[in-house]
Amino acid sequence: MTLFKRLTPVVLAVLAIAGPALALDINVTSFKLDNGMQVVVIPDHRAPVVTHMVWYKTGAADEEQGKAGVAHLLEHLMFKGTPKHPDGAFSRIVRANGGDENAFTTQDYTAYYQKVMKDRLPLVMELEADRMQNLELTDETVLPERSVVLEERRQRTDNEPGGLLNEQMDAAMYTAHPYGKPVIGWMSQVSKLTRQDAMDFYAAHYEPENAILIVAGDVTPEEVKTLAERYYGPLKNKRPTQERVRAEEPQPNAERRITMSDQRVSSPNWQRQYLTPSARQLPQREELAMSLLAEIVGGSSQSRFYQTLNLDKKLAASSGAWFDSDQLDYGTFGVYASPNPGVTIDQVEMEVDAIIADVVAKGVTQEELDRSRNSMIASAVYLLDSQDKLARMFGVSLATGQTIDDVLNWDRDLGTVTVDDINKAARTILDRKASVTGVLLPEEKSQ
Incomplete structure (x- = not known):
């Protein structure tokens, strides 16, 4: 798992303007499943490969007060298993089928992706749909992974003076809004996160209605719709999607x-x-x-x-x-x-x-x-x-x-x-x- 880092200036500019969709003559199709999950299909027939991504509209800025880092911790824990695919089977199955997979967390969203051959698309859809609602966690899986996240923070922030400066600048910029706390969380709060904290965040935000499925590659909209309805369509929303209520940043009046x-x-x-x-x-x-x-x-x-x-x-x-x-x-x-x-x-x-x-x-x-x-x-x-x-x-x-x-x-x-x-x-x-x-x-x- 990787923490989604601040991008380079050129990449930021490109992502902001979302450039070559027309330049590359790409047709984009979007539709919603009955459970509210949005599906976006981006055909690209240059190779028999597909990129399958599930984006949850939740991130670090949606965490409860005092639970900084739980969104990113949950990203790690999503690979730990379900009753059907226990003990990290998700990653083993993807690798065994020649695929590449990972995830990233930001203030506003958490995304999971796999890049596989076209004929493996049903497999990764089945795996991702399974863990959307059937994640199973124990202290034996949560506590070691929490230690992994703490070490990640040491390596990427505490041991990087530039990272520490950026963290302090964000804290100074946002006096009220939750963007002022780091995505990876403060060490003092991450060290106290529990299995229940992770499961509470999972239950509150990981719902079909709060997710976006994006499939890019050697597919047609019809193929993706059939598969999405088969694997994601049966999933039910267990609770209403929470409104993203965040504190408004007061008007700055001093540099x-x-x-x-x-x-x-x-x-x-x-x-x-x-x-x-x-x-x-x-x-x-x-x-x-x-x-x-x-x-x-x-x-x-x-x-x-x-x-x-x-x-x-x-x-x-x-x-x-x-x-x-x-x-x-x-x-x-x-x-x-x-x-x-x-x-x-x-x-x-x-x-x-x-x-x-x-x-x-x-x-x-x-x-x-x-x-x-x-x-x-x-x-x-x-x-x-x-x-x-x-x-x-x-x-x-x-x-x-x-x-x-x-x-x-x-x-x-x-x-x-x-x-x-x-x-x-x-x-x-x-x-x-x-x-x-x-x-x-x-x-x-x-x-």
């Missing part, structure tokens, strides 16, 4: 700053994140304007950051910008830079602030817009030329309140974005009062 020093850090790093609306709260044209703004500011070697910080003034060894709107409640616009040897954090930050101030005051150019738009389209075509990425693209969008039309109409909407749209986005979101700045420094060694 925040986190400074960390760590002896494991070899070179300093600077970053800033701005709180923004999420994709589902914005007209797609406005969301795309923010994605293009990130591309113009720091998305490529032609960006303002790279040209000024890296080339002209040689202040930064690396720099960039990104926009992540694929969350249910809030998005994030981020900028970052690592100074060259002999350059201070203050020098880099002053130059970053000057570039951002220039963008806000004077705006971007038509040439920058055209170049960035073409770059995003080209990146999307290459990155999404796989059934796995197509399945994930639609899964992320649907699990965070967006629609299939939002995905398929990206190129039309991208083409309508103007310089004025981007300039308005810059004035709207690049507000220091809605930002958190993070500084990571090498720890000074004592004499």
